[in-house]
Amino acid sequence: MPAESDLHVVLGAGGAIGGSVVRELASRGHRVRAVNRSGRMLAPHGVEVHRGDITTVEGATAACAGAEVVYHCAAPAYDRWVEEFPHMTDTVRQGAAAAGAKLVFADNLYMYGPIDGPLTEDLPYAARNPKGRVRAEMAEALLAAHRSGELRVALGRASDYYGPGGVNTIVGATVFGAALGRKTARWVGPLDQPHTLSYLSDIAKGLVTLGGDARADGQAWHLPTAPAVTGREFLDLVLAELGRHGKTAALGRPMQRLIGLFNPTVRALGETWYQRDRPFVSDTSKFTTTFGPFAATPHTDAIAATLDWYRANPTP
Known part of the structure; x- marks a missing residue:
């Protein structure tokens, strides 16, 4: 069923990117559900903190229930990406689709592989290392789900953050x-x-921009940074x-x-x-040309x- 309220769900809210997105959404006055495994975190006043296991379809569906936008900011440990990340992202996709929500994925730049020159969104996914291929496969699967009409998807890509x-x-x-x-x-x-x-606060602002603008749908975007x-x-x-x-x-x-x-x-x-x-x-001109100065x-x-x-x- 389609979401009927201004509820924004942040998955991986206990992490650096997820926590930043929670704070950005709360500062804009949105209803926010912050989801992590423990159900405990310091969150802005009014934020609902939800304990959930998004590695199962049932857990992801419960976490996303009622959402208008879902921000997928969760990730396995760095050395477990290949084994665990695709499955997690697949269950998140199913959970967001069940809620009738738009899915915004906090992505990175690994899928392009070695490049001579600035990184732009129209580059082929040429990575041959395992982590780069996993990132490429997840991006391709999510964009395919968008094209099929299963759910709306936008990908926001950042570089190494701090x-x-x-x-x-x-x-x-x-x-x-x-x-x-x-x-x-x-x-x-x-x-x-x-x-x-990429600075965490800027990543959060960029992802929230993608979540609230239909022009972002069905595409990957390099998020603005200094x-x-x-x-x-x-x-x-x-x-x-x-x-x-x-x-x-x-x-x-x-x-x-x-x-x-x-x-x-x-x-x-x-x-x-x-x-x-x-x-x-990272070349971020596509984002600023579309959504305005950042x-x-x-x-x-x-x-x-x-x-x-x-x-x-x-x-x-």
């Missing part, structure tokens, strides 16, 4: 936590290659915000291989090293807010 609450990211504890602790802040990959970094920076520039901005000198370094391919012998998450980064050893720049958060402001969060939530 921001308050962003810990499971290459610029989380190894950059912000380390810099605050006066340890060496490490950038994954060479320091001299430009790289698009201009790409090199690793060296980003680390320098972090230290400048701290107002002191500090140690910085690159985590190169040999060290990634060595650490990967003991850490499956770091090991998995080797599959997508082409995102590190050359320019990795005031992406400058890296200086985003870094300041992220450092504040890490001060209040120190990492071990």
Whole structure:
């Protein structure tokens, strides 16, 4: 049955992206249901917190019931994408369809594979590594469901993210936590290659824009963000915000291989090293041309807010 109320359901609400989407929706006055496995989280006043297992059709259907828009921000552990992500996304699709809801998927840029030049939405899905193929297959399946009329779908694609609450990211504890602790802040990959970094608040605003505009339906969109920076520039901005000198370094391919012998998450980064050893720049002009100007958060402001969060939530 079609949804009959302004209810926006966020799946994976306990994660960094999902939590940001919850806050953005609440700030706009929407009715929000925040779904995670535990049923516990700090949420804005008025937000319904729902305990749900979206890896089953029954759980996903219950979580999505009554929704007008469903935001799929949930993900398995990074090293379990291949085994678990497609099934999870399939059950979410069925749950959203049962509710008659529009589905907005928080996607990334893995499906394109190695590219020389800016990343645009019209590129073929050329990735040959397992994580890239999984991302491509999920995107293709969701867009096929849209074309078939099963449900409305929009895909919002972001690059590596950072921001308050962003810990499971290459610029989380190894950059912000380390810099605050006066340890060496490490950038994954060479320091001299430009790289698009997405700020969590901007990702949330972009996804909510897609959820509320029919022009987004049936397409993938690169979400707006501040201009790409090199690793060296980003680390320098972090230290400048701290107002002191500090140690910085690159985590190169040999060290990634060595650490990967003991850490499956770091090991998995080797599959997508082409995102590190050359320019990795997302072109977001399709979004701004369609939906209008987007005031992406400058890296200086985003870094300041992220450092504040890490001060209040120190990492071990």
